[in-house]
Each structure stands twice: as C-alpha cells, then as structure tokens.
Amino acid sequence: MRSIRTAVDRAALGAVGVALLLGGVWLAAGDRALAQRLPAWWPAPAAGTVLLDGDRLARWRGAGWWTPAVMAAAIGLTVLFAWLSLARLRRAGTGRRLALPAPGCTVRPQALSAALTERVLAVPGVVGGRARVTPRRGRRLEADLRVRLAPDTPPGAVLPALRAVAAEAGRAAEPYTVHTRIRLSAAAHRTPHVR
Structure with a gap:
C-alpha cells in the first residue's frame, strides 16, 4: 500500500x-x-x-456562474491539500510497519523502541534512558540507546549488559540487520545545600 x-x-x-x-x-x-x-x-x-484577454475575462466575470465556480474550485483545492497534508502527518506519526518472518506479522518501530527502553532501564546501574529504533533502506534498523548511569557507576559495569540487550534486539528483529549506537552519560551527584 x-x-x-x-x-x-x-x-x-x-x-x-x-x-x-x-x-x-x-x-x-x-x-x-x-x-x-x-x-x-x-x-x-x-x-x-x-x-487571459481583458474582454474575455470581463465577460466571464459578468456571467453569474464565474465567481461561484472559481470560489468553489479554490475552496475545494484548499480542503483537498489540507486533508492530504494532515493524512501525511498522521502517517508519519504512526510510522511504517516492519514485516516479521511469520506470515502476516508486523511491528511498528515505536513498539520496538518502547520494548528496548524497558530492557535498558532494567539493567542494574542505569537510572534513566531511552531507545529509538529507526528503519533504514535495505532491511536495516538503527537503534540509538541513550543511557544515564547512576552516580559512581563505571561504564564498564553496565556495558556488557547493554551489549546483551542490543544483541537480543538484533535477534528479535531477525530479518533486519540492527546497528546499535550506545551513548552513556552519568547522572549528576546531588550536592547538599546548607542554609
């Protein structure tokens, strides 16, 4: 379609x-x-x-049908283009569906992103983050993981678990090749305020 x-x-x-x-x-x-x-x-x-000849245009404007016809055509075209634009925006918001190996099974990239975010947040030492899965041409998916680590958590402690989550995502999206990029940041220490 x-x-x-x-x-x-x-x-x-x-x-x-x-x-x-x-x-x-x-x-x-x-x-x-x-x-x-x-x-x-x-x-x-x-x-x-x-x-457009001036005399011919004056004759058309003098006819009773000219002004309503021009206005109806302009309004119709405006409504049509507005409807097409809104339909495009709505389709862009839902994203395309990705076909899975099972016949008739599809999944939206947003659903993959939500599942991947849940898996990332379950890793010990991670206090926040999000995942974004973007389809590319040629059966490729790009997974962008933005992970915020707890204070005093070394990246080496969580990186193997994050790699395992990325490998699991690659197996789940089997007909697609998943390229994963992991960005780590640390949550700031809360400095106590003295009053």
Whole structure:
C-alpha cells in the first residue's frame, strides 16, 4: 500500500511539473527571439497574444456562474491539500510497519523502541534512558540507546549488559540487520545545600 501511495504521489507531482513546464515554455515562446529558435512544429502563440484577454475575462466575470465556480474550485483545492497534508502527518506519526518472518506479522518501530527502553532501564546501574529504533533502506534498523548511569557507576559495569540487550534486539528483529549506537552519560551527584 505504501509503494502505491508513493507512486501516485510521484506521478501527480510529475504531471503537475510537466504541465507547468510546458505552459511556461509556451508562454516564453511568445518572445520573438526565442520563437525564432524553436522548431517549426512547436505551437507558439501569435505575436501580441496574452494568456487571459481583458474582454474575455470581463465577460466571464459578468456571467453569474464565474465567481461561484472559481470560489468553489479554490475552496475545494484548499480542503483537498489540507486533508492530504494532515493524512501525511498522521502517517508519519504512526510510522511504517516492519514485516516479521511469520506470515502476516508486523511491528511498528515505536513498539520496538518502547520494548528496548524497558530492557535498558532494567539493567542494574542505569537510572534513566531511552531507545529509538529507526528503519533504514535495505532491511536495516538503527537503534540509538541513550543511557544515564547512576552516580559512581563505571561504564564498564553496565556495558556488557547493554551489549546483551542490543544483541537480543538484533535477534528479535531477525530479518533486519540492527546497528546499535550506545551513548552513556552519568547522572549528576546531588550536592547538599546548607542554609
């Protein structure tokens, strides 16, 4: 479904781009210097023509249907583009689903991030942290672990456990290759205040 949506988006953008390009070239061909360099078969506007003639525009504005039709088209296009933008934002917020080896099973990267965060927080000596799993091209996942250590906890004491958690995450996301980056920071000591 995602690839169909992407193809439709690209086709629509391409069609609009080609239409704008052809319209711009047609209008630019009205310049005599450019019109002489174009091939004979190219449809060029006659000298002195304009895109919208003032008399024709005045006649359209005088018709009863012109103003409501233009307003309805403008409102319709605005609502359509707003709806498409909101739908895009909503899809971006939920993230794409990752296919697992079992048929019909998928998982969201946010769910993997939440599970990985729970596993990291269960490691002794860790007082805080979060995990973020980001899908990349070619069946790759990037796991970014930000871990805050308890005061006086050496990094060497928790690093083997964090590596084991990262290896477990790699096995859980089996068809994907997980590249893990671990960032360690220490929680600050609370300095007693004397009053």
